[in-house]
Amino acid sequence: MIGVLIFPDFQLLDAAGPISVFEIAARFAGAAPAIRTLAATPGPVRSTSGVEMLARGFKPSNAITTTLIVAGGEGVRTAAICPKTLAFVRALARRGVRVASVCSGAYVLAEAGLLDGRRATTHWQRTRHFVSAYPKVKLEADRIYTRDGNVWTSAGISAGIDLALAMVVEDYGDEIAQRTAKQLVLYHRRSGGQSQFSSLLELKSPTGRFGPLLAWAREHLDAPLTVEDMAEQAGMSSRHFTRAFIAETGTTPSKAVERLRIEVARQRVQSSSEAIERVAETTGFRDPERMRRAFIRAFGQPPQSLRRAARAG
Known part of the structure; x- marks a missing residue:
């Protein structure tokens, strides 16, 4: 029963x-x-x-x-x-x-x-x-x-x-x-370790006119990805780009980039034995301490804890 x-x-x-x-x-x-x-x-x-x-x-x-x-x-x-x-x-x-x-x-x-x-x-x-x-x-x-x-x-x-x-x-x-x-007409059974959310899906309009830009940013996370970099990629002035991006996605360009970095870094931390320092470097955080603080804000725990949990699971 x-x-x-x-x-x-x-x-x-x-x-x-x-x-x-x-x-x-x-x-x-x-x-x-x-x-x-x-x-x-x-x-x-x-x-x-x-x-x-x-x-x-x-x-x-x-x-x-x-x-x-x-x-x-x-x-x-x-x-x-x-x-x-x-x-x-x-x-x-x-x-x-x-x-x-x-x-x-x-x-x-x-x-x-x-x-x-x-x-x-x-x-x-x-x-x-x-x-x-x-x-x-x-x-x-x-x-x-x-x-x-x-x-x-x-x-x-x-x-x-x-x-x-x-x-x-x-x-x-x-x-x-x-x-x-x-x-139940479910596409598949999701495993327990799958992420609760996608950084792109958190945005109001992830497939709108800035969809290609966000996809490009996700592939270039090791670059600085400043507002000026993204505005140039989008073919817009920095001021106009920032206003339009916030209006369409509901967040600033810098916060959107951090979400992407957190998501990619989490996937690599949980699925590989790659050094935490290396993950921080290649996902654009540069400093492992900066990545640690971002993980705690997003997940309530540091990268090492997520890695241990993934291995235990």
Whole structure:
């Protein structure tokens, strides 16, 4: 039996996404879906969208035998300080039940003490607060999902589907997981180590008139890439280029370049054994300390930590 823990003002897809994955996978495996939605107060539970789910109470807790998924959402701060909820989560973890969170549901697991000393992730927007609130957690800010023993965590919303599919691989095998992903019309199953975001996709109009310029910049990160350099490449005056670039992308040219440098540097740090100093030099940071500060701003941890986490995963 799989339990999905919800609370007032939960994010609907955080619950509905994994539920759909487990339901479809069970049918493909020839088993009857066995899933319950649970809440501290049983009855209709209203999501942030206004749509309600009917939830059972926490007892009997032994009805949940395999997995507990904790949803996220605007109401998570209240759920994370609910003694009844925390006691329930801890009790299942002690019994060896696989416990997981989607998005900000990681706050519930952290408050329950289940993430202390463990690798975990959450939605990228909550990284800074999460790191300061739970310093004992080894936060891997850029990952789609993580697994550390019997405790799983995932990034925002749709990443809960990726986490659930990874669990299906463990429970039923890769073939069932692939069929489930296909049934959900997903292009592919994303690995947990995949980045939560793309620097280009963060921009308002990554494929607009400055798309070719950004692609060029990404291939020349070892160059200074000043505003003057980019304006010349775009065939515009520096002043006009800066105004037009901000209007179209929503950020300054220098910040866009730093995002590109961070993304490429992260990929190389995580996927190779290349010296950190060399990565900093060839991606335009020049100084490893400058790159370290940029990584902490973006991911909440330095390059060496991301490399160790990638190797451990």
